[in-house]
Amino acid sequence: MKTFDLKLTGGTVHLPSGPARTDIGVRDGRIAAIGAAGDAGQTIDCTGLDILPGVIDTQVHFREPGLEHKEDLESGSRSAVLGGVTGVFEMPNTKPNTDSAEAIEDKLARAKNRMWCDHAFYVGATAANAPALKDLERLPGTAGVKIFMGASTGDLLVAEDGELARVLASGSRRVAIHAEDEARMNERAGLRRDGDPSSHPEWRDDESALLATRRILKLAREARRRIHVLHITTPAELELLSQHKDIATCEVTPQHLTLAAEEAYPSIGTFAQMNPPIRSADHRAGLWHWMGQGVPDVIGSDHAPHTREEKAKPYPASPSGMPGVQTLLPLMLDHVHAGRLTLQRLIDLTSAGPQRVFGLVGKGRIVAGYDADFTIVDLKRRWTVGEDWLASRAGWSPFADRELTGMPVGTIIRGERVMWEGELADVAAGRPIRFEASAFV
Numbered sequence: 001m002k003t004f005d006l007k008l009t010g011g012t013v014h015l016p017s018g019p020a021r022t023d024i025g026v027r028d029g030r031i032a033a034i035g036a037a038g039d040a041g042q043t044i045d046c047t048g049l050d051i052l053p054g055v056i057d058t059q060v061h062f063r064e065p066g067l068e069h070k071e072d073l074e075s076g077s078r079s080a081v082l083g084g085v086t087g088v089f090e091m092p093n094t095k096p097n098t099d100s101a102e103a104i105e106d107k108l109a110r111a112k113n114r115m116w117c118d119h120a121f122y123v124g125a126t127a128a129n130a131p132a133l134k135d136l137e138r139l140p141g142t143a144g145v146k147i148f149m150g151a152s153t154g155d156l157l158v159a160e161d162g163e164l165a166r167v168l169a170s171g172s173r174r175v176a177i178h179a180e181d182e183a184r185m186n187e188r189a190g191l192r193r194d195g196d197p198s199s200h201p202e203w204r205d206d207e208s209a210l211l212a213t214r215r216i217l218k219l220a221r222e223a224r225r226r227i228h229v230l231h232i233t234t235p236a237e238l239e240l241l242s243q244h245k246d247i248a249t250c251e252v253t254p255q256h257l258t259l260a261a262e263e264a265y266p267s268i269g270t271f272a273q274m275n276p277p278i279r280s281a282d283h284r285a286g287l288w289h290w291m292g293q294g295v296p297d298v299i300g301s302d303h304a305p306h307t308r309e310e311k312a313k314p315y316p317a318s319p320s321g322m323p324g325v326q327t328l329l330p331l332m333l334d335h336v337h338a339g340r341l342t343l344q345r346l347i348d349l350t351s352a353g354p355q356r357v358f359g360l361v362g363k364g365r366i367v368a369g370y371d372a373d374f375t376i377v378d379l380k381r382r383w384t385v386g387e388d389w390l391a392s393r394a395g396w397s398p399f400a401d402r403e404l405t406g407m408p409v410g411t412i413i414r415g416e417r418v419m420w421e422g423e424l425a426d427v428a429a430g431r432p433i434r435f436e437a438s439a440f441v
Contacts, residue, residue: 002038002039002040002041003025003027003036003037003038003039003040004025004026004027004032004033004036004038004039004040004041005026005027005028005040005041005042005415006025006026006040006041006042006043006044006372006412006415006417007023007024007025007026007036007038007040007042007043007044008023008024008026008043008044008046008051008374008376008412009023009043009044009045009046009047010023010045010046010047010048010049011046011047011048011049011050011051011376012049012050012051013034013051013366014050014051014052014053014343014344014347014366015034015365015366015367016352016365016366016367018344019050022034022035023035023036023037024036024051024366024372024374025038025040026040026372026415027415028415029371029372029414029415029416030362030369030370030371030372030414030415031366031367031368031369031370031371031372032368033368034366034368042417044410044417044420046376046410048378049376049377049378049409049410050343050376050377050378050379051366051374051375051376052343052347052350052351052374052375052376052377053347053351053352053363053364053365053366053373053374053375054085054086054087054351054363054364054371054373054374054375054411054412054413055084055085055086055087055328055329055350055351055375055408056085056086056087056088056089056350056351056354056355056360056363056364057080057085057087057088057089057300057301057303057325057328057350058088058089058143058251058298058300058354058357058358059089059091059176059230059231059251059253059300059301059302059303060076060080060088060089060090060091060300060301060302060303060325061090061091061093061302061303061304061305061321062075062076062077062088062090062303063076063094063305064076064094064107064110065094065095065096065106065107065110066094066095066096067094067095068393069307069393070305070306070307070310070393070394071305071392071393071394072393073090073107073110073111073114073115073119074114074115074116074428075391075392075393076088076090076303076305076325076392076393077111077114077115077116077117077119077428077430078116078391078424078428079303079323079325079326079390079391079392080116080117080325080326081116081117081411081413081418081419081424082326082389082391082408082411082419082422082424083325083326083327083328083329083330083408084329084330084375084376084377084408084410084411084419085117085325085326085328085329085375085411086117086118086363086373086374086375086411086412086413086418087117087118087119087120087363087373087413087433088117088118088119088120088325089119089120089121089122089143089358089433090107090119090120090121090122090143091122091124091146092121092122092123092124092146092156093124093148093156097124097126097156098121098122098123098124099123099124099125099126099129099156100123100129100132100136101135101136101139103123104121104123104136104139104141104142107121108121108141108432111430111432113427113428113429114428115428115430116418116419116424116425116428116429116430117411117413117418117430118363118371118373118413118414118430118431118432118433119141119430119431119432119433120141120142120143120432120433120435121141121142121143122142122143122144122145122146122176123136123137123139123142123144123145123146124145124146124148124156125145125146125147125148125156125158125167125175126156126158127158127163127166130163130166130167130169130170131166131170132170133145133167133170133171134170134171134172137171137172137173137437138171138173138437138438139438140432140434140438141432141433142435142438143176143358143433143435144173144174144175144176144358144437145167145171145173145175145176146175146176146177146178147164147167147175147176147177147178147216148178149164149177149178149179149180149181149182149212149215149216150178150179150180150181150182150185150204150208150212150275151182151185157182159182159183161215161219164215164216164219165219165222165223168219168220168223168225168227169223169225171225172225172437173226173359173437174226174227174228174249174357174358175220175225175226175227175228176227176228176230177216177227177228177229177230178230178231178275179209179212179213179216179229179230179237180204180208180209180212180275180276181207181208181209181211181212181215184205184207184208184211185203185204185208188202188203188204188205188208189203191203192315192316193315194314194315194316195314195315196315197265197269197270197272197273197315197316197318198261198265198266199315200265200273200277200278200315200316200320201261201277201278201279201280204275204276204277206234206236206279206283208276209232209233209234209237209276210234210236210237210240213229213237213240213241214240216229217240217241217244217247217248220247220248221244221247225247226247226248226249227247227248227249228248228249228250228251228297228357228358229241229248229249229250229251230250230251230300230302231251231252231253231256231276231300231302232250232251232252232256232287232296233256233276233277233278233279233283233287234279234283234286235283235286235287235289235290237250238250238286238287238290238293238295238296239290241295242290242293242295245295249297249298249357250295250296250297250298251296251297251298251299251300252287252291252296252299252300253299253300253301253302253324254299254301254324254327254328254331254332255274255278255301255302255322255324255398256278256279256283256284256287257284257287257288257291257331257332257335258284258331258335258399259272259278259284259398260278260279260280260281260283260284261277261278261279261280261281261283262280262281263281264278264398265278268398269315270311270312270313270314270315270318271311271322271396271398272322272398273311273315273318273319273320273321273322274302274304274320274321274322275320275321288340291340291341291345292341296349297349297353297356297357298349298350298353298354298357299328299332299346299349299350299353300328301324301325301327301328302321302324303323303324303325303328303392304320304321304322304323304324305321305322305323305392305393305394306319306321306322306394307394307395308394308395308396311396322397322398323390323392323394323396323397324397325392326389326390326391326392326397327385327397327399328350329350329375329377329408330385330404330406330407330408331399331404332346332349332350333346333377333379333404333405333406333407333408334404334405334406336379336406337379337405337406343379351363351364351365352364352365358435359435359436359437360433360434360435360436361433361434361435361436361439362434363433371413371414372412372413372414372415373412373413373414374410374411374412375408375410375411375412376408376409376410376411376412377406377407377408377409378406378407378409379405379406380405380406381405381406381407381409382403382404382405383403383404383407384401384402384403384404385397385399385400385401385402385404386400386401387400389422409421413429413430414431416429
C-alpha cells in the first residue's frame with residue numbers, strides 16, 4: 001500500500017518558516033507530510049523548481065452569466081490555472097447581477113465540473129438588497145460583499161453615504177470596495193476627450209479615488225465594519241490606508257505596478273483603459289514605495305476582459321478593463337527577478353495574505369492538514385508572452401510580446417495536477433472555497 005497519493009520531490013518548498021529543500025507528501029487532497037518518507041502513487045520531480053503555496057487571485061470578472069462573449073467561468077478559470085492560479089474570487093457585475101441567494105446558487109451550479117480552479121463568488125451590494133446582505137454573505141461559496149462606489153462595468157452602484165451606511169450595517173464580514181467618487185466623476189465627465197484615452201486618468205483623477213477612500217473609511221469606522229479597498233492607484237491612498245490598518249486592508253494590481261500612462265496610452269491606446277485608470281510613472285513609483293512599506297495586503301488581477309472589437313472603439317465609447325488572471329504571477333515573478341520585491345513578499349501577497357484577510361479555510365500556506373494547493377515556478381526561465389499562450393476568450397493582453405523572467409510550470413489543486421508545462425488535466429474539477437465565516441452555516 002502506498003503511503004501517499006502524490007509526492008513532490010527535489011524542489012525548493014516555500015514554508016511559513018522560509019524556503020527548504022524537502023519533499024511533500026499528499027493524501028486525500030491534503031498535505032500529509034513535509035519531509036515525506038514513503039512511497040506514492042505518483043511522484044513529480046521538481047528539481048530546479050520552486051514550490052509556492054497555491055496562488056489565489058481575489059479579484060476576477062469572468063462575465064458569466066450574460067456576457068459570455070467576453071469570457072465565461074470555464075475559459076476564465078482555464079486562464080487562471082495556466083497562469084499558476086489555484087483559486088479565484090469572482091465579481092458580481094454580471095447580467096443579471098449576482099445580488100441574491102438564487103444568483104449565487106446559479107453561479108455555483110454553472111461552476112461545477114466547468115471551472116478548473118477553486119472558486120468563490122462575491123455578492124453585489126445594492127440599496128435594495130442591503131437588509132439581506134447579512135445572510136447572503138454567509139452562504140457557502142460566497143467571498144463576501146462587493147460595493148461599487150463609482151460606476152465601472154455593469155450597473156451595480158452604491159454611491160450615497162446613507163446607502164453605504166445601510167450596506168455596512170448589514171453583516172460582519174470584510175467588505176470589498178471599488179473606491180471612486182461617483183459625484184466627482186459625473187462633474188468631471190466633460191474632461192474626457194474624444195479619441196484620446198490619455199484623458200481617462202484626467203477624468204477619473206487622483207482626488208476621485210482619494211475622496212471615495214476617505215469617505216468609506218469614515219463610514220466603515222462608524223459602522224465598526226472591516227473593509228478591503230481594491231485596486232489602489234495613488235500613493236496618497238496607500239499613505240491614508242496605512243493609518244487605518246485596524247479596519248482596512250487593500251489591494252494593488254500588476255497592471256498599476258507595471259504600466260505607466262506616458263508609455264501605455266501612446267502605445268496601446270484604449271487597450272490600457274481600466275477603472276481606476278493606469279496613471280503616471282510617478283504614481284507607479286509611489287505604489288512601489290508603499291509596497292516596500294508593506295501596506296498592500298494582496299495582489300489581485302482585476303481580470304476584466306472585453307473583446308478586441310469592443311476595446312478598439314474610439315474613446316470614451318471603449319469599455320474599461322483588461323485581462324489579467326493568466327499574467328498576474330508571471331508579471332510579479334519578473335518584478336521579483338528585477339529586485340523590486342522578494343519572493344517571500346510575493347507569496348504573502350498572493351497566498352498567505354488572501355488567507356489572512358478573508359479567512360480562508362485550509363489554503364494559503366504549505367502546512368500539514370491544509371489543501372494540497374501548489375504553484376510550481378521556474379524562477380530563471382526567460383520567455384515571451386505570446387497570444388497563443390493566452391486562454392481568455394478575449395484573446396489579447398496588454399502584456400503580449402513582453403519578455404519576462406519567471407514562469408509558472410505547474411498548478412496542483414487539492415493534490416491533482418491541473419496544469420503542467422502548459423498542458424491541462426482531462427477534466428475541470430474546481431470546488432467552492434471554504435471560509436471561516438460560513439464554516440458552521
